[in-house]
Amino acid sequence: MNNLKTRPIKSKSVVSSIKNEALIDRRRKQIIQGAVKVFTAKGFHKATVREIAEASGITMGTMYNYVRTKEDILFICYEYMTSILSEGLKEAISGLEDPREELRVILRRNLDTVYAHQDIVMFLYQESGAYDQEAIRSVLSQEMKYVELFEDVLRRRFEGQKINEFRLRLAADILSYTPVILVLRRWSLNRRFESMEEVKEGILDFLEKEIELVVEDCKYERPMKTTEENKSIEYWLTTYQDTL
């Protein structure tokens, strides 16, 4: 079930000076193993290549035979991290027959996974700014596949009913995204609630409520879009200086 079985780590875009492919694979695993530890603990920028090498049990020189730059390390880690998350999800729903069950399970599993791998999730969201052009594309594609898992499940769940297609797609995004609040607001939630367990259950309540909307008509009248434009920093400061 582990993702590392199914997909070779060696990504097409990360080249190596080594010929032996099996060796590349093994070394990259080592690097990932070390790098994920260091990255999740200190973040991309504060992690030094030396630390990563040490945590990987290889030398810096060796590392650079399997990776061109520090960004490469980030990239192969990214691939690995996302696969941890999505493989778990796929496995959880494989073999399930009842679409209702399937939906409940994927929501639960996503929530649990995000919670279980907080460091990884935090890292993925925080360091997205470090990706280069090529990595962005890969990230994007991974992210979309992840969401599509939810989309498929939702579609099966409401098969035969009058689906609001747009809402179904958006629901997939929101359902997959919302549990990340456990990570991005963990300190705040920790203070505001007794236990994270109750928060997790609560989140599921809300998610299940949202699902209803996929086959429901909108009945709310909402105020028009406010006129908050993208006022630049200059605007705010100018405004202020007028009042000096």
Place this chain on the structure above:
Amino acid sequence: MNNLKTRPIKSKSVVSSIKNEALIDRRRKQIIQGAVKVFTAKGFHKATVREIAEASGITMGTMYNYVRTKEDILFICYEYMTSILSEGLKEAISGLEDPREELRVILRRNLDTVYAHQDIVMFLYQESGAYDQEAIRSVLSQEMKYVELFEDVLRRRFEGQKINEFRLRLAADILSYTPVILVLRRWSLNRRFESMEEVKEGILDFLEKEIELVVEDCKYERPMKTTEENKSIEYWLTTYQDTL
């Protein structure tokens, strides 16, 4: 209504060697103006102090008369950024009498603000790892105040009804958090949907649906918590290596 009018930038914890307080205020504004540009464009770590100074229209030497460290710059920017977001929110609901209207407006405004200040929001979520101990406390307190705005509005909205207190609190968190998906998943959403405008409207639909839960009993039966433990990176890799 602009936050810079109401609250002086000079934060107590950021000391300066300059005596003229008005000047401190003015220069700090300049620094924020420059730094926010550079920070949002390149992130905290890739931004150099020199760039920030240049973008602020002052020299490095001058900058260090108003700020002790690069972290200080981050901190005053953080204060400014969060105040942009929360002041707008407060202003939007001030003077409203109808609690229903108030709730609709705060949801709308939060959504619009997050969307209008994507760079800022992105920056706030990404660079939270760069904060030091003192800053963390401040960040946390700001975040909680922000959420409490939603809590208050919700409480007024359902006054007199049978409120599920826990759900009300959690709803405040989720309602304030969910629109951030517009930022953290912007590329993905961009690809998956025709326009961000429709996404925004859709998000509001979901949020309004969730609100119902505040005064509703839970009626779902969900599967038990899955047994996803926090499997370490070692676990995954070991699993893999067994299969080599």
Place this chain on the structure above:
Amino acid sequence: MNNLKTRPIKSKSVVSSIKNEALIDRRRKQIIQGAVKVFTAKGFHKATVREIAEASGITMGTMYNYVRTKEDILFICYEYMTSILSEGLKEAISGLEDPREELRVILRRNLDTVYAHQDIVMFLYQESGAYDQEAIRSVLSQEMKYVELFEDVLRRRFEGQKINEFRLRLAADILSYTPVILVLRRWSLNRRFESMEEVKEGILDFLEKEIELVVEDCKYERPMKTTEENKSIEYWLTTYQDTL
């Protein structure tokens, strides 16, 4: 009796942009007052001009009207510090008639002064490396005058006896220099002896013993000068590397 009465602080070599001589004198006093405190506490290099200005109760701008460089500050402090030491000595022996008494008093007073002004003495010895060419000359001349005080006293003490002129001169140097051990080895002496008071008394014993030599023939046979030449650092390291 204070030196500052007798000699105007304004040294010829430290120029000022200010016309009013009395003002120059007053400000320089302020500067000395502040600078000596800071210098003795932190040393020349670690003391900042800003600190000195603050300790002096004037602003940096004002300071630079009375002084051209940080070295100037060092210089006027040096003048002041040495005058503290030598004025006290002169005063102590003024009016004494008995040459024996005079000698005893000058030794005692020198010892006490060095001990009382440890910080100043330490500073004078440590920062001599910071003086520029011009300052060196001044320092030298001060130092020689100080030693000549001892020379004169010794000469009066042994008037009429068969003086070994060379030994008398050298004795003046050694007698004035030896008490500085209280400062330059203070930590070591502190550990090796019960109290500094007993060390002080002991030093006087040794000094008085030395004095005898001024009117005594040399009777020692000593080994020839050893052949320790000024072997350079290169020599030592080369020697070592030969043995690798």
Place this chain on the structure above:
Amino acid sequence: MNNLKTRPIKSKSVVSSIKNEALIDRRRKQIIQGAVKVFTAKGFHKATVREIAEASGITMGTMYNYVRTKEDILFICYEYMTSILSEGLKEAISGLEDPREELRVILRRNLDTVYAHQDIVMFLYQESGAYDQEAIRSVLSQEMKYVELFEDVLRRRFEGQKINEFRLRLAADILSYTPVILVLRRWSLNRRFESMEEVKEGILDFLEKEIELVVEDCKYERPMKTTEENKSIEYWLTTYQDTL
């Protein structure tokens, strides 16, 4: 006999990122070689790390593989400098049988060594203010060992006689310290005497005279301790200002 043969330079407290211990030793030697030159020429504070690296024939980056901070450089130089001085001393008296001879030789050798390594001695006395807490302890311990060499020799010299233990200990301090006058007052001595050679011989005369005191009763009556208190800088200046 060279210290560098007998004791490896790598001090326990100065850590390095390099694994090859022999290389550490070699590089540290290079660094010492370069640093001593620069330090003795310009003093600790005016010496830049870049200069030291250049004088050592390595790059700055390389230097920082063998040393953590500029203070570390100072420290390894200190260790080296003091070992030059004390190893020479130990070697000089090793193998001597006659305690009288031994005493004469150690005095002579100490004098010659101080004179031969004026720059080093000057540096050691001037930069003691730059040491950090850890270095201070080391310095102190070295200094005390140095003095104890003299103490041991003196004890052997007067074995069997009625020793004044306090005077013996103090004599050890004074005997080891006095020749430093050749360095700390070199300019002054240069002007006051024909040749430094005669000064050196004269110093030995005085030292030998002092030795007598170790087995002699005190017979001097000296005036009481003068009342020179540690008058602060404020005192002097206040006194002055009263007379304005």
Place this chain on the structure above:
DNA sequence: TATGAATGAGTCTTCATTCAT
């Protein structure tokens, strides 16, 4: 292939000095 020492460009920060007000 593996190693780890060497490199130097780049970063944050300090502070003596100047000068407009």
Place this chain on the structure above:
DNA sequence: GATGAATGAAGACTCATTCAT
């Protein structure tokens, strides 16, 4: 004359990357 804000040159230190062995 007094002020104190502005300046920028210089300094210590880091670390991703290379390359000889």
